[in-house]
Amino acid sequence: MERYDLVYQLYDEYDTKTLREYQEFVDVFPAIDSRVALEHWQEANEELEDRKDEIRSSFAAGETFAEVASRATRDQAFTALDLEAKYGRPVNVLVLDVDETLRSAGGTDNEIPRDTLHILTEFHEAGVPIVICTGQTLENVKGFAIQGLGSEIVHSGELSIVYEAGTGVFTPGHGAETKQLLYEELDDEIRDVFDDVRTRILPEAPDSLRRGCHLQGNEFNITMKPNYETGSADAREIIDEALVYQIDLLADAVGDAVEYDANGETVVDWTRAFYAAQDPEIRTVLEESGAYPDLDADRVPDVLADVLERIDVAYYEADAAEIGSLELNKVVGVERALEVLGVDDPFALVMGDSKSDRRVMQWVDENDAGIAAAPEHASQDTLEHVLETDELVFDRGRSVDVLQTVYALNRLARLG
16 A cells, blocks of 8 residues: 555544554653643553554554654654655754744744753754854853753754854864854955944944934844834834945944045945845845945946955845844855764755845755745745745744754654
8 A cells, every 4th residue: 555545544544633643641741740641641652652552553654653642743744755756855854933933922932832842852862953043142042042952962063053144153072173263264355344343333323323223243244133122113114224224334343444446436335236236135224224325236347246255235224224144144054063063974854934044945955955945034044945945834933843843854764
């Protein structure tokens, strides 16, 4: 009997919904507070095993089908089958963004849900390394990783943190390779530009920005965050102002770093034009702020373009305005993390919501090295990429749905 027929049989003949409810209770709510609660948990665990035994005894690959039915819905199981038929291999590493991907301020108190954390531990126990790939600082990520996943997993040697969108990689348990400061590999010209901007960005900021923004505590990237609730009208207004200010300050630093003979247009004009051409959202902010120069970005003087082409200006509406290095992005960080983890032939699940995550998604797609998933509220370009590949789009706060699908994929792929 073909695998699709077996999965039809599995979900048609067995009460898999109740099975999953028992599995979730046993996994996520282990009762240890009282004797009564412990007895209730033990009864649920016994019922779970009895229901799994029914499936185990009815299929040649009974253990596999019991695990699939207890973790994945019918739709997730068939999606897993489709992925296995398309790619013919299991996922062997997880590459996961955090904010608005694993956790979401929209409905989970900005904490990673317990069912998501649990299934990540299941992947770890199955020998699948985890790469946390985020724009956050290392200390922030280490804190929630230890709190959510536990110190044992974080320090197992099978978890790596790509932080500040690829400026550094932290992989505990790997000796001299544990912490790699990738930004130290940049040349002096670029590092001098960043040092210049960083030392001036708050002291020279207008009062409105000093009151309304703060600098994220990065090691290298320069990120202005709002002192208002992310997504609010006040946050949007202050981040729009911060973006224009950052671009102009960057222009000044680049002008100091190179010999530019102004012939009409200023360095600021050319820098604004350059980044407006790179990102339509940046152009919109510049236009609405009255700061858009109607210049042909293709005519940016080479001496400026040679530097600007190496520097990324990122705009996250009502969330952040950031200056980073295009030579150091999440792709570079992930490649280094995989190298340290010893993943020589990756087939990754990449989950994220932003433009920086999309770069990793495109990288795995171009190299036949994985699949991509995104929440429904991801950036337009990110959503388009996911919809054009495997359509793994999940609801806000429901990253577990994709993880369950991939869990089923990995189980089914073992059947050969």
